[in-house]
Amino acid sequence: MVEFNENSFATIKFTLTWKSGHGIHEEKFLARKVNAWRDFLPEELKEQLEGTKSGESVTVDFSAGAGVPKHELSKVRNIPHRKFKIRSHQFKNQPARTGRFYPQGTLTGLPGVYPQTAIPFRVLDRTGTDIIADLNHPLAKIPFELKSEVINVASKDSETGGRLTHWLEEICNWGPGMQAAPKKQPVDFIHEDFFNRPDDTADASFYSSPRLIGHIDKQASKNLQSIYKRFLSPEMKVLDLMSSMESHLSPDIELDITGLGMNMNELRMNPSLNGKVVQDLNINPELNFKNNTFDAITCSLSIEYLTDPASILKQAHALLAPGGSLLIGISNRWFPSKVTQGWLEMHEFERMGYLLQLAEESGFKGEKGTVSIRNDWRPVTDKHFVSTRGVSDPVYVVWCKKD
Incomplete structure (x- = not known):
């Protein structure tokens, strides 16, 4: 079996884990082609990876300011x-x-x-x-753990020119750390125009015709399923808010799922649903279910359309049984005419911080955290494979436990 060294290429799944005052955060990033001879890896990580084979993993701890520029x-x-x-x-x-x-x-x-x-x-x-x-890096004051899972290793015949990649920068820059709020005060997200939308006409008209398409590619959907699956077990009662033709819930777990969405034809196309409710939460935000009923409540790729998400999350807290999980999945794709202005103003990682803050203000005082998955492979059969250079849509999940 080929070993990872300067004479090989490797595909490595990196998982960066760190903590904030709001919870635990996990950032997964797939490094598709790591070239130890040319690319930059921290010395301690490079030493541990030397000689590893497919299926093996190593973990390195970085003190604050060691993996990213220190705070100044x-x-x-x-x-x-x-x-x-x-x-x-x-x-x-x-x-x-x-x-x-x-x-x-x-x-x-x-x-x-x-x-x-x-x-x-x-x-x-x-x-x-x-x-x-x-102007410091968002992670400048935060220690973190970096796990490296070697997915595949292949020998190389010769060394050619190409792009040098600084892998820790690829993982840590442009997002991780932005979920954490300042310690002294909440972030001032909301303003007068925050919930404005380009198309403010009734959503019922927009969704009157079924939209039988997935919002994200199939690999991204699997990634979303894999995160949700951590919080689910057989026979759980689940409320899937803003549901459609798919719920992004793993089919290998037997769940009792009620889907609440905008179009009955879309809901009927969803094989996971046991119950179906048609409701426009922007017109009628009242969730007519008994309190302490559900073991999990999901909202996938849709919360950016709500004009009063705080009201929905407060009710979600009431509807969850003690110990139940709120799972909010997002990506960077949406219907442009229906997304709120405030959502567009925020960085992708900052949106997770916004949702965490919203959940805390809605009563979620128990365990919470975020998970991101980026740079995964997009299926080669996907029609956007070429335009995206084969990169799967990113997925981000905010999870909260009802205490």
């Missing part, structure tokens, strides 16, 4: 309000909001920062004249 006070700066500007025409003239992340390109006058700079910074606070901007 010099990167916390006072920036005059006039030097902050959102350049998107859709969201222009909005002020910086406390706790939110923005691209550094929204700031002017910083050395090495240009309008195209997408590296995030966080607004720690606001004064009458300035915003307090933290």
Whole structure:
């Protein structure tokens, strides 16, 4: 069996695990082609991976500031309000909001920062004249564990030129850490236009014709199933909110599932459902079920359409039996005319932080956390395989336990 070394390529599934004041967070990232000769891996990780074979795994712990740039006070700066500007025409003239992340390109006058700079910074606070901007990496103060599962190893005949990949940057940059809220105060997510939608006509008209298509590719759906499966066991009663033709629940677990959605024809196409309810939660948000009834409540790829999600989550908390799980799955695909403005304003990882905060405010005080899966293989038969370069849609799950 081929061993991982500088004369081989490997496919490695990385799992980064870290904790915040809100819970435990797990980021899965598939490194499709790791070249130990050319790519950059932390020395301690490279040493442990040396000689591993398919099916083996290693784990390395990183102290705060070891795996990503360490926190520096010099990167916390006072920036005059006039030097902050959102350049998107859709969201222009909005002020910086406390706790939110923005691209550094929204700031002017910083050395090495240009309008195209997408590296995030966080607004720690606001004064009458300035915003307090933290330009440190979101994980700069956080220790984390990195597990590396070797999926496949193949020999290489020769070394050719190509792209050098810094794998820890691929895993840690552009998102992980943004779920965590500041310790002193909640994030100021909500504003006057947050729940506005491009098409504010009745949702019943939009969903009157069945849409018998999946929102995400088949591998992404399997990934969503795999996360949900951790919280489910046979014979559980499950409420699938905003359901459709599929529930993203593993078919190998016998569950009693009630689906609540917008179109009965779509619900009838869903083989997982035992019960079906047609209801527009933006018009009629009352969930007419008995309290403490369900062992799990899921909401998959739809919460971004709700104009009062807090009301729904408060009721979900009441409907769950003690110890029950709330599971919210999201991706980066939606119906553009029906998604809320606030959802579009947030980074993909920041949306998980928003949902965690919303859940806490809705009564979920027990265990909670997030899981992300990125860069997986998209099925070669998928019609978007070429345009996505074979990359599966990312999936993100926020989970909360009722205490």
